[in-house]
Amino acid sequence: MRYDVLIIGGGPVGNYLASLLAGKVNVGVIEKKGAFGGKACTGIVGAENYESLGLPEKAILNAFNGAFFISREKVFEIHRSLPQAYLIDRKVLERELAKRAMRKGAEYYLSTNFLGFKNGKAILQHLDSRLEIEAKYYVGADGVNSSVAKEIQARTEGEVLKGWEIEVLGNFKRDHVEVWVNKNINPEFFFWVAPINEEEARVGTFGEIDSLAKFLKIRRLNPFKTVEIKSGAVILGWRKPWVKGNVALVGDAALQIKPTTAGGIVFGAYCAKSLAKAILNDNLEIYERECSWVREQVSFGLKIRKVFKNLTQEKIEEIFEVLSSEEVRKIIVERADFDDHVKTVKALLKNPRVLAKLIRISPIILRALL
Ligand SMILES: Cc1cc2nc3c(=O)[nH]c(=O)nc-3n(C[C@H](O)[C@H](O)[C@H](O)COP(=O)(O)OP(=O)(O)OC[C@H]3O[C@@H](n4cnc5c(N)ncnc54)[C@H](O)[C@@H]3O)c2cc1C
Incomplete structure (x- = not known):
C-alpha cells in the first residue's frame, strides 16, 4: 500500500488537511479512535478565520458578538455588531471534515494506532493486525503527545497545562462570552463561560480542578447541574522542527496553539493550509515560511x-x-x-x-x- 500523503491523526487539523489534499493526491488518514470527536475542547474559534479557512458551517452552535471581562473588582463589556467568535461542536467539525476528505477520495483507517517508522514505512496496529504503509510524505497531526514528533526526535520547550471543561445549566447571555480573571482563585489562567444558549454553557479553565470548583461557587453555578466533565492537556511553547525529511508536524503536534487562550483549531487549520500548499508544490521547505503568521502569533502570545x-x-x-x-x-x-x-x-x-x-x-x- 502506498499513498502520496499519510496523515497520522484524524482530529480537526488532520481531517482539514486531508480535505485540502484529497482529490489532488492520494491521501490516507490513520486515526486510533473508532469515532471522531470526544476530546476536551470548548470549541471557541475566531469567526473571521473560521469562515475564511472554509471550516464547516454545520458545526457552529452559537455566535458571540460580545464579551464580559470580569476581574475581582471590575466588569466591562465589549460589544460588536458582527460575531467575533463561534462556539462549535467538535464532533460535528471532525466528522464533516472527514466526510469532505472521504468524498474526494481520502481513505480512512479508524481504530488504527501509529506505532512508529521502520525502513521508511509507517508501522500501524489495527485490532490484532500489524500493517505497514508507505507514503511519499508523512504528516503527524496526532495531537500534543504526538508519537510522530517523538519519532523525528522533535524537541519540546513549553509549559504543560491541564485543562478542565464542564457543561452546566444556568442563566446566560447567549451572544456573550464571559472571561473571568482572578488570580486569587486561579493563578494559572482565566476562566471562560461560553454559552451554548440561554440555559447551557461550557465553563472551563487550565490549572487545578479545585479552582474550577471555587469558580462555580462565585459564578453561582450549581455543580449538581453539570451535564459533562472533560479534561485534557495543552503545551504552550515550541516544538521543533516542524519538518524532518519527508515528515511534517501540524496542529497541536507542532504546538501551533495560541498561548493566550490555548486555542489551537484555527492556528492548526491555518498551518494545515500552508502544509497542503507545500505538499502540492512538492517542497516541504516552504511550509514554515508559509505559516509565519502563526509563528509570529505564538511568539508574541x-x-x-x-x-x-x-x-x-x-x-x-x-x-x-x-x-x-x-x-x-x-x-x-x-x-x-x-x-x-x-x-x-x-x-x-x-x-x-x-x-x-x-x-x-x-x-x-x-x-x-x-
Ligand atoms: C480543556 C480544553 C479546552 C480547549 N478549548 C479550545 C477552544 O475553545 N478553542 C480551540 O481552538 N482550541 C481549544 N483547545 C485546544 C484544541 O483542543 C486543540 O488545539 C485541537 O484539538 C488541535 O487539533 P489537532 O487535530 O491538532 O489535535 P487533536 O485534536 O489532539 O487530534 C489528534 C488526533 O490524533 C489521534 N492520534 C493521536 N495519537 C495517535 C496515534 N498514535 N495513531 C493514530 N492516531 C492518533 C487522536 O486520537 C486524535 O483524534 C482546548 C483544549 C483543551 C484541553
Missing part, C-alpha cells in the same frame, strides 16, 4: 503569557481600569482581532494616553511586549 504569569491580581485590577475606559473599549471595538493579538496590542499601544497609563502601571510589562 508567549510574551503575553509570561507577563500574565508575573502579574499580581492588584496589577490586573489596574490594567482592567485602563481597559474598561471608554477610549480603550472604542479601540478594542474598532481594531481588536480575536486571533491576531499582535495587531490588537499594537493598536492599543499606538494610543499615547493608553501607553502612558500602562507605563505607569508597569514599565516591565511594556518592555516585555515591545
Whole structure:
C-alpha cells in the first residue's frame, strides 16, 4: 500500500488537511479512535478565520458578538455588531471534515494506532493486525503527545497545562462570552463561560480542578447541574522542527496553539493550509515560511503569557481600569482581532494616553511586549 500523503491523526487539523489534499493526491488518514470527536475542547474559534479557512458551517452552535471581562473588582463589556467568535461542536467539525476528505477520495483507517517508522514505512496496529504503509510524505497531526514528533526526535520547550471543561445549566447571555480573571482563585489562567444558549454553557479553565470548583461557587453555578466533565492537556511553547525529511508536524503536534487562550483549531487549520500548499508544490521547505503568521502569533502570545504569569491580581485590577475606559473599549471595538493579538496590542499601544497609563502601571510589562 502506498499513498502520496499519510496523515497520522484524524482530529480537526488532520481531517482539514486531508480535505485540502484529497482529490489532488492520494491521501490516507490513520486515526486510533473508532469515532471522531470526544476530546476536551470548548470549541471557541475566531469567526473571521473560521469562515475564511472554509471550516464547516454545520458545526457552529452559537455566535458571540460580545464579551464580559470580569476581574475581582471590575466588569466591562465589549460589544460588536458582527460575531467575533463561534462556539462549535467538535464532533460535528471532525466528522464533516472527514466526510469532505472521504468524498474526494481520502481513505480512512479508524481504530488504527501509529506505532512508529521502520525502513521508511509507517508501522500501524489495527485490532490484532500489524500493517505497514508507505507514503511519499508523512504528516503527524496526532495531537500534543504526538508519537510522530517523538519519532523525528522533535524537541519540546513549553509549559504543560491541564485543562478542565464542564457543561452546566444556568442563566446566560447567549451572544456573550464571559472571561473571568482572578488570580486569587486561579493563578494559572482565566476562566471562560461560553454559552451554548440561554440555559447551557461550557465553563472551563487550565490549572487545578479545585479552582474550577471555587469558580462555580462565585459564578453561582450549581455543580449538581453539570451535564459533562472533560479534561485534557495543552503545551504552550515550541516544538521543533516542524519538518524532518519527508515528515511534517501540524496542529497541536507542532504546538501551533495560541498561548493566550490555548486555542489551537484555527492556528492548526491555518498551518494545515500552508502544509497542503507545500505538499502540492512538492517542497516541504516552504511550509514554515508559509505559516509565519502563526509563528509570529505564538511568539508574541508567549510574551503575553509570561507577563500574565508575573502579574499580581492588584496589577490586573489596574490594567482592567485602563481597559474598561471608554477610549480603550472604542479601540478594542474598532481594531481588536480575536486571533491576531499582535495587531490588537499594537493598536492599543499606538494610543499615547493608553501607553502612558500602562507605563505607569508597569514599565516591565511594556518592555516585555515591545
Ligand atoms: C480543556 C480544553 C479546552 C480547549 N478549548 C479550545 C477552544 O475553545 N478553542 C480551540 O481552538 N482550541 C481549544 N483547545 C485546544 C484544541 O483542543 C486543540 O488545539 C485541537 O484539538 C488541535 O487539533 P489537532 O487535530 O491538532 O489535535 P487533536 O485534536 O489532539 O487530534 C489528534 C488526533 O490524533 C489521534 N492520534 C493521536 N495519537 C495517535 C496515534 N498514535 N495513531 C493514530 N492516531 C492518533 C487522536 O486520537 C486524535 O483524534 C482546548 C483544549 C483543551 C484541553
